[in-house]
Amino acid sequence: MIPALGLYGIEKRFGATRILRGVDLEIEPGERHALIGPNGAGKSTLFNLIAGGARPSAGRIHLFGAEITRLAPAAIARRGLARSFQSTSVFARLSVFDNLRCAAMLAERDRTRWWQRVTGSPAIDARATELLDAVGLGARRDVQAGTLGYAEQRALDLGIALAGGAHTLLLDEPTAGMNRAEAARAIELIRETTAGRTLLMVEHDMDAVFAIADRISVLVQGRIIASGSPAAIRADAAVRAAYLGERQ
Amino acid sequence: MRKRDARSAARGAVAQPERLGTAADAAGFGLSARSFVRSFVPWLALMAFLALPPFVGSQSWLLAYLAQTATMIVFALSYNLLLGETGLLSFGHAAYAGLGALIAARVFNASGMPLVLLPLVGGMGGALCGGLFGLIATRRSGTAFAMITLGLGELVVAAAWTLPGWFGGEAGVAIDRASGPRFFGLSFGPAREAYALIALWCLAASMAMFALSRTPFMRLANAVRDNPARAAALGCYPARIRYGVVVLSAFFAGMAGTMGLVNIELVSTESVGMMRSGAVLIATVIGGTAAFFGPVAGALVLTFFSVIVASVTRAWPFYLGLFFVAVVLAAPDGLAGFCVRHAARIAAQGWRRCRAAYLWSVLAALLWSATVVLAVQWVYAARFGVDEGAAGVLFGFGANVGADGAPLVSASSVASWWPAVALALLAALGALTTRCAMRAHARFTSPSSGDAR
Numbered sequence: 001m002i003p004a005l006g007l008y009g010i011e012k013r014f015g016a017t018r019i020l021r022g023v024d025l026e027i028e029p030g031e032r033h034a035l036i037g038p039n040g041a042g043k044s045t046l047f048n049l050i051a052g053g054a055r056p057s058a059g060r061i062h063l064f065g066a067e068i069t070r071l072a073p074a075a076i077a078r079r080g081l082a083r084s085f086q087s088t089s090v091f092a093r094l095s096v097f098d099n100l101r102c103a104a105m106l107a108e109r110d111r112t113r114w115w116q117r118v119t120g121s122p123a124i125d126a127r128a129t130e131l132l133d134a135v136g137l138g139a140r141r142d143v144q145a146g147t148l149g150y151a152e153q154r155a156l157d158l159g160i161a162l163a164g165g166a167h168t169l170l171l172d173e174p175t176a177g178m179n180r181a182e183a184a185r186a187i188e189l190i191r192e193t194t195a196g197r198t199l200l201m202v203e204h205d206m207d208a209v210f211a212i213a214d215r216i217s218v219l220v221q222g223r224i225i226a227s228g229s230p231a232a233i234r235a236d237a238a239v240r241a242a243y244l245g246e247r248q
Numbered sequence: 249m250r251k252r253d254a255r256s257a258a259r260g261a262v263a264q265p266e267r268l269g270t271a272a273d274a275a276g277f278g279l280s281a282r283s284f285v286r287s288f289v290p291w292l293a294l295m296a297f298l299a300l301p302p303f304v305g306s307q308s309w310l311l312a313y314l315a316q317t318a319t320m321i322v323f324a325l326s327y328n329l330l331l332g333e334t335g336l337l338s339f340g341h342a343a344y345a346g347l348g349a350l351i352a353a354r355v356f357n358a359s360g361m362p363l364v365l366l367p368l369v370g371g372m373g374g375a376l377c378g379g380l381f382g383l384i385a386t387r388r389s390g391t392a393f394a395m396i397t398l399g400l401g402e403l404v405v406a407a408a409w410t411l412p413g414w415f416g417g418e419a420g421v422a423i424d425r426a427s428g429p430r431f432f433g434l435s436f437g438p439a440r441e442a443y444a445l446i447a448l449w450c451l452a453a454s455m456a457m458f459a460l461s462r463t464p465f466m467r468l469a470n471a472v473r474d475n476p477a478r479a480a481a482l483g484c485y486p487a488r489i490r491y492g493v494v495v496l497s498a499f500f501a502g503m504a505g506t507m508g509l510v511n512i513e514l515v516s517t518e519s520v521g522m523m524r525s526g527a528v529l530i531a532t533v534i535g536g537t538a539a540f541f542g543p544v545a546g547a548l549v550l551t552f553f554s555v556i557v558a559s560v561t562r563a564w565p566f567y568l569g570l571f572f573v574a575v576v577l578a579a580p581d582g583l584a585g586f587c588v589r590h591a592a593r594i595a596a597q598g599w600r601r602c603r604a605a606y607l608w609s610v611l612a613a614l615l616w617s618a619t620v621v622l623a624v625q626w627v628y629a630a631r632f633g634v635d636e637g638a639a640g641v642l643f644g645f646g647a648n649v650g651a652d653g654a655p656l657v658s659a660s661s662v663a664s665w666w667p668a669v670a671l672a673l674l675a676a677l678g679a680l681t682t683r684c685a686m687r688a689h690a691r692f693t694s695p696s697s698g699d700a701r
Contacts, residue, residue, distance in 0.1 A: 051481060077483035085481075091474040093538075094467065102471045105464055106483045120464050164482050 002065040004029040004168050004198035005050070005081075010059035012045055012222075019045045021222040022059070027215075029064075029167075032199040034213035036206075038242075041219045043202040044086055047172050050200075051083045052076040063168065077106075082166030086173050086202075088153045090160065092146030096137055099145050099156060100128035100163045107165035128163060134193055135159035136185075151182040155189065162193050169194060171201040175208050187211050210234075218242070290541045294321075294454070297548075298447040302440065309559075311443045315511040317551040318450035319504050324531040324543035324550075325457045326500030331529075332537030333466055334493045335473030337394040340401025341501055341528050343381070346520030347404065348374030348502020349509040350414075353421045356428065363428040363436050367449045367506045374502015375495050382494035386487050389476060393490075401525055408517040420516035423509065436510075446507045453503050454544070460496065461540055469493050527554070530568070534575050536582020545583045563628050570620065597692065605688035612685045615678035619671060626667045 003026040012020040019042045027033045035043050049056050052073040061069045068076050091099050104127040132138050135155045140148060145156060154174065161169055174190060175183040187208050190199075203209045209216060210230050217227040220242045226233060233239055298318060301310055323345060330336040351373030352366050361369070385396040408415040415421070426437030436442050460466060468489050471479045476486040509515055518524065527550060535546025550568070558564040579586035594602050 053477070072485070073477070073480040074483050074485045077481055083481050085478065089475055089478045091471045091478065093474050094470050098467050098470070101464065102467050102479070102484075103482050105468065124464070160478070160482065 006062035008060045013057045034209045034216045037219035042222045080167045082161040082164040083170040090145040097141045103160045103163035104128045131163045168198040311439045319507045320547035322453045323504035324547040327528045328543040329497040334469040338397040340397035342524035343404040344374040344498035344501035345505030347377045349505030349515045352506040367503045370506025371499045371503040375499035378495045378498020386490040536584030539584035542584035608685035612681040619674040
């Protein structure tokens with residue numbers, strides 16, 4: 001089977017500093033994969049490389065078998081890879097609904113003709129409304145996105161990523177900065193809304209990781225030191241020493 | 249300031265749909281009937297402003313003033329497509345207007361096409377230039393974009409001076425607007441007919457830009473303005489969106505330039521220059537970039553200064569600059585944002601509670617304006633004497649100038665000291681009323697920090 005996302009020998013250097021030292025990872029279609037590791041391990045850098053925000057110093061990135069290593073972010077997005085950002089990233093001066101409409105409009109591009117950029121289309125509005133309810137922001141439809149609370153902005157951020165209709169999602173710390181209740185709700189939201197899609201997420205919150213992930217990879221100092229099911233990772237001695245033990 | 253923003257944000261939940269207005273309109277989810285009617289008020293006001301004065305009196309200066317205002321309205325609205333909608337600060341917007349008008353003038357002189365359609369030709373000329381310059385400028389955003397437009401603007405000015413064959417050199421390119429084929433018996437030679445044409449095109453262009461600002465394409469432009477990296481991660485190429493907006497904006501700028509051409513029957517090298525680019529930037533920022541009608545208000549203010557105030561005193565750029573700085577300091581979101589904020593406050597607090605604060609503010613503003621005007625006119629009168637006309641005589645500088653050309657001689661006479669005393673008095677009163685006004689306003693802001701939470 002062709003992996004949804006394949007990373008082969010990814011390296012990234014900033015000057016003399018090697019952030020990533022040869023990352024190999026294959027993620028099956030439909031899999032929910034969590035990437036964990038201590039601060040500074042290179043998780044966000046890896047995400048940025050996959051999404052096209054920067055280019056690796058060496059190595060190849062494949063999306064469903066097609067190489068995307070040197071494509072622009074927009075081109076990668078058009079091949080069906082969406083991402084959320086570590087810092088909240090919404091269109092602050094647009095209404096919540098317009099945030100989702102912009103995302104949906106770009107998702108429907110195969111079926112959207114150019115004049116619908118001018119007239120709008122019911123299909124786009126329907127999709128945006130659907131996502132609005134899915135992320136639980138129905139009551140905040142016409143509020144400016146920048147005025148939403150933090151947890152709501154994260155939910156909207158997720159909604160924007162989903163509205164793009166992508167088959168592969170990169171979520172960078174989706175529960176960061178949330179309290180317990182908000183995080184639990186966000187986890188539930190992610191589980192519900194990403195069903196049937198491939199998911200790669202960076203997360204520090206172990207509850208979230210074990211609640212969502214089918215498989216976990218541990219990134220330490222630019223290398224993946226272990227990859228396996230949550231139970232296997234929990235039991236892995238090297239991981240305990242390098243990461244889990246450190247935190248408990 | 250921040251407190252007040254937070255408060256209006258907290259309270260804004262109800263007001264937002266109207267102010268954004270975009271989603272609901274385009275999606276066909278009707279707004280409430282009252283706000284639907286209210287959304288027509290600015291249009292009616294604009295039409296009244298353009299249409300009524302010519303019936304009151306049709307002096308040529310009035311028509312010229314209105315035509316200049318109509319031109320500036322379209323120009324500023326086109327500029328706001330860049331600045332307000334897409335977040336692109338341009339220092340070379342006059343290039344599109346000037347080159348569009350130049351192309352229109354050349355086409356009109358060569359082909360003898362009807363004058364009625366000339367703004368369209370100018371628009372296409374502007375769009376052509378926008379398409380060309382945009383290729384370079386839209387590769388970057390932010391400061392780099394601003395610098396590139398500055399460079400391109402200078403480039404066009406330099407070209408205008410070095411290629412007199414194309415740009416007409418010192419004299420510019422003139423047209424005879426009555427030389428085209430007649431249109432339903434109208435030759436457009438008389439100023440009234442030309443003005444009617446300009447006013448109608450102003451309305452048509454404004455409506456077109458309003459419709460454009462409601463399209464999904466413009467929402468994408470807003471998205472690129474707010475967060476280009478996020479927009480790119482959705483599969484939208486920010487540079488392409490910017491390019492599209494630059495071309496559209498240049499189209500309307502070319503239209504505005506051609507309206508100016510119809511008015512004065514001339515394109516000069518000045519019309520592509522930095523002065524004009526600066527003027528449209530000032531007009532747009534004074535009016536406010538967040539609301540559609542902000543630039544319209546800014547255009548009215550700018551032409552008021554550059555035509556009406558300029559006809560009274562040569563110090564008008566000083567007053568305009570001062571007003572610009574005051575607006576940017578006191579209301580960074582422009583006159584439109586200022587009005588929206590204070591209308592919301594009055595609606596929330598009731599007019600009775602706000603009355604005192606606003607009366608003090610108006611009084612303080614009047615006193616300070618009087619102080620500044622008096623001081624500036626005094627200085628100008630001392631410097632330029634009779635040139636400054638009535639003001640010079642008022643301050644007692646007029647009489648002595650002719651004799652020895654040293655106007656300051658009379659400044660030593662006792663009679664001319666009265667302005668200094670008056671100035672000191674006015675400034676003291678101004679300071680006093682400002683204090684009262686600030687106290688009165690503070691009463692609103694301090695308890696509000698509680699209800700923002």
